[in-house]
Amino acid sequence: MRAVVIGAGMAGLTSARQLALAGWEVDVLERADGPRADGYMMDFFGLGFDAAERMGILPRLREVAYRIGEVEYVDARTGKRTASIDYDRFAEAVDGRLLSLMRPDLELVLLDALADAPDGSVRVHYGAPYDASAAADSGSELGGRLADADLVVGADGIHSSVREALFGDETQFVQPLGLRAAAYVIDGAPDLHAEFDGRFVLTDTVDRQAGIYGLRDGRVAAFLAYREDANDGLDPHEDAPTRLRRVFGGLWHPIDRLLERCPPHPYDDVVAQVVLPRWHRGSTVLAGDGCQAVSLLAGQGASMAIAGAELLTELVGPCRDADAIEAALGEVERRWRPVVEEKQAAGRRAANTFLPPDRFRLLLRRWVLRASSLPVVDALVMRSIAGGTGLKGGTGI
Ligand SMILES: Cc1cc2nc3c(=O)[nH]c(=O)nc-3n(C[C@H](O)[C@H](O)[C@H](O)COP(=O)(O)OP(=O)(O)OC[C@H]3O[C@@H](n4cnc5c(N)ncnc54)[C@H](O)[C@@H]3O)c2cc1C
Structure with missing residues (x-):
């Protein structure tokens, strides 16, 4: 055959x-x-x-x-941590059957x-x-x-x-969910790598979320998610690096440095x-x-x-x-x-937890993630996240 x-x-x-x-x-x-x-x-x-x-x-x-110990959310203005997701507890919720x-x-x-x-x-x-x-x-x-x-x-x-x-x-x-996601990896940024090696950091922001993490080979990875309607829609004539700089520029200084080095053809597609x-x-x-x-x-x-x-x-x-x-x-x-x-x-x-559309839902997500350090809430939240939704940057709570 x-x-x-x-x-x-x-x-x-x-x-x-x-x-x-x-x-x-x-x-x-x-x-x-x-x-x-x-x-x-x-x-x-x-x-x-x-x-x-x-x-x-x-x-x-x-x-x-x-080995990702946790996902950290940070305030994009101050760089201070606002909440986190403990990966070991996720792993426990799926009986250790989780790999990054x-x-x-x-x-x-x-x-x-x-x-x-x-x-x-x-x-x-x-x-x-x-x-x-x-x-x-x-x-x-x-x-x-x-x-x-x-x-x-x-x-x-x-x-x-x-x-x-x-x-x-x-x-x-193909049923779009109103968001786009972009991702790319850059070389030759040793200071960024030193800062983010072994860490997975996401901005705790409304309508657009930028993530950064260091890879074991010295490269640094960017993960960018944004709502199309809240970010002036999609101009078909605008190339991806220009669009990403327009949407994410000025959000957080490490992200600005990643955007400076955005390759000509990053992954950038509709979430659907x-x-x-x-x-x-x-x-x-x-x-x-x-x-x-x-x-x-x-x-x-x-x-x-x-x-x-x-x-x-x-x-x-x-x-x-x-x-x-x-x-x-x-x-x-x-x-x-x-x-x-x-x-x-x-x-x-x-969708709305992954990328909060307003400040109320952003604060709600922050509260739930913080509350998940309490044992009872923890079990519920962890099971809910592992049950059907992505862990990094996306919780099903
Ligand atoms: C930012 C991001 C984060 C994600 N996170 C997760 C996650 O945490 N966990 C998870 O499980 N999944 C995740 N996913 C989803 C996952 O990547 C996809 O669901 C998965 O890759 C789909 O596999 P596939 O084989 O169907 O398609 P793909 O992996 O897309 O492979 C399709 C292949 O077909 C080739 N191809 C396309 N057109 C043609 C053609 N005309 N002729 C010949 N070859 C062609 C492509 O080059 C490609 O190699 C994520 C996706 C994105 C974008």
Whole structure:
């Protein structure tokens, strides 16, 4: 059996490995020229953590994980701490099954894990974008590959081209949550690194929130989240560095220094969920953010991408004909959709706590975080945060 997987991210690499272990020949087509070095810190817990354990990659993930003791909120004017989230208590709330991972590290561990598959069963092609017109032309290399495949997995992220080819324009399915998020990593700022090494610091601010943390290789990472409507909307002609400087300039002096060094093309995208009535057509199926994005507000997108891909391949892996594949894809949707919907609902609920829209909700968040140092409140808050929402900068309280 032959599969083509579009996208070498979380869902794509997991799908490729698991299909190959089930005896499939897999080609992975990735648009980027290689694994991406840039990224952001992620909380990794929940169903994807369980899947990673079953896949046997947890020991490696533990090796590359960061130790984050706490997330500190600071007053952007004074730099003084206003509240904090204790990560050890979070970890306890999920029985210690929580890792802080940089996205590129998670991707590299998944890439290395392809070595578990039989020799030559997975081929990853970088610099190989999916393109709908080439896909429709069976004379093209891409079209030929797809025509030969028993299964095509569209794991090409939230702005999936495979989804567009199957079901139409993304405006029907991508549901913006009113926020944008940006992230990038800079080199050559040793003083900032010294100040933020081992720390994850967020401004305690309304409508825009800037985060900074030091990485183990001496680089410094920026995480910026902002409300579109409260920050003059989005001018399509404005490039991302200019927009980020406009929105965040003057907020807090360490952030100004990060903004000075913003690369020309940082990650800067809408925070959104993906909801669509069907996830497959014939033998082409969507996986990961392309069909089930929960958004960073739910804090489990990568975890869900891995867990969903594991379920997909568990059901499709043993299939040996088109009817069985089609039936298995229906079953994946039946089982997995309710899980996704629950995480998406939690993500939507978290929006105002993640990024308070007014001072009242900012103070409320501060109060709840402070109160969580009391044992009774602590148990409730920690369980609520770990239950469905992102930890760093986003609490579900
Ligand atoms: C700032 C931020 C913080 C986050 N924090 C967390 C967190 O704490 N915990 C968590 O679990 N999740 C978190 N997430 C979400 C998580 O990153 C995503 O949900 C996850 O990466 C989705 O995996 P995926 O494989 O579906 O897509 P992606 O990881 O986006 O991978 C898609 C791949 O497809 C490739 N591709 C795209 N188009 C094409 C094409 N036409 N042809 C070929 N290849 C293509 C891309 O280059 C990419 O490699 C966060 C996201 C952001 C933005």
